[in-house]
Amino acid sequence: MATPAAPVTTPYTMPSAVCSLLRGAGTCKIAALSMTAAEIDALRLSLSVALRSVAVSLPFAIAVAWLLARSRLRGRMVLDAIVHLPLVLPPVVVGYLLLVLFGIRGPIGRWLYESLGVQLTFTTAGAALATAVMSFPLVVRAIRLSLESVDHGLEDAARTLGAGRWDRFFTITLPLMLPGILAGSVIAFAAGLGEFGAVITFASNIPGETRTLPLALYTALQTPGGDALAARLATISIALGLMGLLTAELLARRMRRLLGR
């Protein structure tokens, strides 16, 4: 196991973009916010994993939400249940299932490795996959709600105006679902920053590769004298989570105003 964050590396100042997000415009050179390389790494990894997980799950989530809300697909209830499984399963179980499927000897993992040279276990991509699976129900739920509130009559109107199936979807349905898609993405992103169990099970705890904020925090707690570091990491996590939630709310309000609701 790797050692916890090095205590005496060069103090880092946060990039000013992140800084202005946190503190408004202006410079940012507060002692409390200067971070070590390992902390930066964990933060960067968390952001990257969360972002990638959202990017991966979004198209699938839109498709599944559409199937659940609009199609007359048989077995919709089963699909619904499967999608929601990660909410009720212990994350370790999700991680385990991913290992079974996507591990180097798993049916999908082997194919990925042998034909594309892609390995998911022990990689950032793997951490993103685990995170995507865990936050999938949140995204689907938000998108489905907004899809259900889209008036079917508007699609009929578009139809009489000469718009075909995909035309209607991209010009009417999708834009009107946007509030849900945005809200779902932001929530999934914020939740993804903190995914722990599935990530550590499937992608392990490798500094610079899969050691995201919660994993770094966990490691710090396991290390003698890591309390201060743990506290700092916890603070960063809380700040990020709050920002995510507030952003989601602001976006939702702006969208509602735009749509005149």
Added chain:
Amino acid sequence: MFKIRVAMQRDAFALDVSIDVSSPGVVALFGRSGCGKTTLIDVIAGLLKAHDSHIEIDGVVLEDTASNHYVESERRRIGYVFQDARLFPHMSVLANLHYGLRRARGVAQRTSFDTVVQLLGLEALLERRPHQLSGGERQRVALGRALLSQPRLLLLDEPLAGLDAARRDEVLPYLERLRDELAIPMIYVSHQFEEVLRLATHVVLMSEGRSVAQGTLDSVSLHPELRAIVGPEGIGAVLSGRVEVVDESSGLASVRVGGNVLNLSLRGVRPGAQVRIHLLARDLILATVRPEGLSVRTVLQGTVARIADDDPDTELVYVDLGGPFVVARVTRAASVALALRIGSPVWVLVKSVSIRGHAFAIPEPARA
């Protein structure tokens, strides 16, 4: 112009209608709510499927069950103005108007953007969003949007139903302009008699999923089914006539209907104009001798053609004016006192001001 035959069954509701109209203009589907009007135009628009249908517009067959032919809604080029406008909330008025126009590019343009904007008075609204519009403005934009998709037929589903009286009066003249200035056939669904009176050139009277009568408004205005739609106070004959003389000083116009001339309080019409008059049964007075010394400006001679029960106290007396028919409501007591029976000669008295709000200019009757 169009031939429509639709049969379908949905739950306990059966629809079985056929409409055959040879002239362009406004066909009013008139009937109580729940009689299947909206279902019928949804089928025509291709939004609902009937189990047996033949829909043909201007010689183009859009669906025909017998030959298993079905054109998808988006390819029908049938404009639809919904009761609730259904403007796209995430687009400006301009983008809404362009939506159908852009998708009708391959089609020969019969209605230009400028024409529609000018005809419907939309200049000032183009930059706005749907939620910034009043109900009447919304319907005008919806009309424009449908017209710009270059439809071969325009369906209007009670476009004024969601509006209050003032908004309705604001939109109605625009509909009249569309009828008079664009040669787009329309099917207009309504259960408001006034709208039908002002707009329709052909009426299909519907009841419980069937078309019970169709023809000119004059010819269906005495149909018994109308009573259920317009209520007892709304019963009355509709007469079409031509304005002969307009006396600007008195505000009276004389209108020739068949062999009769009615002097009516009617401003804003020109000699030669076609007008349609709704003579309410409750406003007509019958006399068995020619009366004199009255304020009434119109006295018509006719014979009683039919007497029907109305309510316990009154009867409806149908009078043949030598072509056109009118109907008058009289008390049973009066009927007995005058000894009215079929064939009795009577005089019909029409108070000039009673037709205010019940007479409208209409376009020339189309040559069939």
